Amino acid sequence: MTTPVICDKFEKALTLMGKRWVTLIIFQLLNDSKRFCEIETNIGISGRVLSERLKDLEKEGIVKRKVYDETPVRVEYSLTEKGKALEPVLKGTQEWAHDWL
Amino acid sequence: MTTPVICDKFEKALTLMGKRWVTLIIFQLLNDSKRFCEIETNIGISGRVLSERLKDLEKEGIVKRKVYDETPVRVEYSLTEKGKALEPVLKGTQEWAHDWL
DNA sequence: TATCTTGGTTACTTTCTGTAAGCAAGTATA
DNA sequence: TATACTTGCTTACAGAAAGTAACCAAGATA
Numbered sequence: 442m443t444t445p446v447i448c449d450k451f452e453k454a455l456t457l458m459g460k461r462w463v464t465l466i467i468f469q470l471l472n473d474s475k476r477f478c479e480i481e482t483n484i485g486i487s488g489r490v491l492s493e494r495l496k497d498l499e500k501e502g503i504v505k506r507k508v509y510d511e512t513p514v515r516v517e518y519s520l521t522e523k524g525k526a527l528e529p530v531l532k533g534t535q536e537w538a539h540d541w542l
Numbered sequence: 543m544t545t546p547v548i549c550d551k552f553e554k555a556l557t558l559m560g561k562r563w564v565t566l567i568i569f570q571l572l573n574d575s576k577r578f579c580e581i582e583t584n585i586g587i588s589g590r591v592l593s594e595r596l597k598d599l600e601k602e603g604i605v606k607r608k609v610y611d612e613t614p615v616r617v618e619y620s621l622t623e624k625g626k627a628l629e630p631v632l633k634g635t636q637e638w639a640h641d642w643l
Numbered sequence: 644t645a646t647c648t649t650g651g652t653t654a655c656t657t658t659c660t661g662t663a664a665g666c667a668a669g670t671a672t673a
Numbered sequence: 674t675a676t677a678c679t680t681g682c683t684t685a686c687a688g689a690a691a692g693t694a695a696c697c698a699a700g701a702t703a
Contacts, residue, residue, distance in 0.1 A: 454639035455565045464556045468548065477650055487692050492651060512700040513649035523642045530634040537631060538555035541624045578681055588661050593682060613669040614680035
């Protein structure tokens with residue numbers, strides 16, 4: 442008989458944010474939109490996984506994708522309101538890192 | 543020529559917290575110490591990985607381990623000050639989850 | 644025509660995680 | 674006495690996730 446220990450929404454959030462690269466990607470987009478290759482080189486993620494994560498985050502409504510039909514094609518990623526609302530969490534982590542690492 | 547985009551400490555924090563199960567384990571210990579099997583069943587992690595994570599977190603000074611020499615042996619895990627200092631980050635995530643999920 | 648660009652995708656390898664079994668060392672049960 | 678039972682692990686193996694490198698479209702440039 443296990444008792445429910447954690448709220449579903451909170452558990453989902455923790456699982457979502459706990460996936461590798463996710464917080465780093467969101468942090469990249471906090472201040473301005475960025476294109477695929479910028480994020481890729483900035484955080485050192487492989488293109489295969491970055492593509493996967495951006496799709497997931499878009500599906501979650503955290504990131505939005507805008508295609509500019511230039512040549513070569515330009516794709517800009519940015520945060521939605523839901524994504525921007527994560528700023529305090531990241532800032533909190535930043536403070537903790539500053540104080541304790 | 544890539545510019546350094548993120549502070550080392552912050553990146554370390556994000557990588558640490560971004561590892562699977564880590565935030566859920568810390569959340570388990572926020573209010574009281576727990577023994578191995580409690581954490582295991584509460585969050586549904588495998589014993590193999592829980593053991594690995596607790597060792598890492600102990601090495602980082604986030605979790606402390608206390609052995610009670612009973613039979614069968616009892617081992618209690620709790621947060622250090624450094625670990626407790628993560629509470630605002632988890633609370634922030636909790637609020638976000640409440641507001642946006 | 645050959646080459647370069649970006650934002651992907653695909654196939655393959657390596658690393659990580661889950662599953663199940665086993666272990667020590669006392670206690671309780673038969 | 675022998676067997677089973679407990680916790681907190683560890684080990685061996687299998688499956689899932691991530692890294693690597695090659696490739697693609699489609700237009701711009703040399």
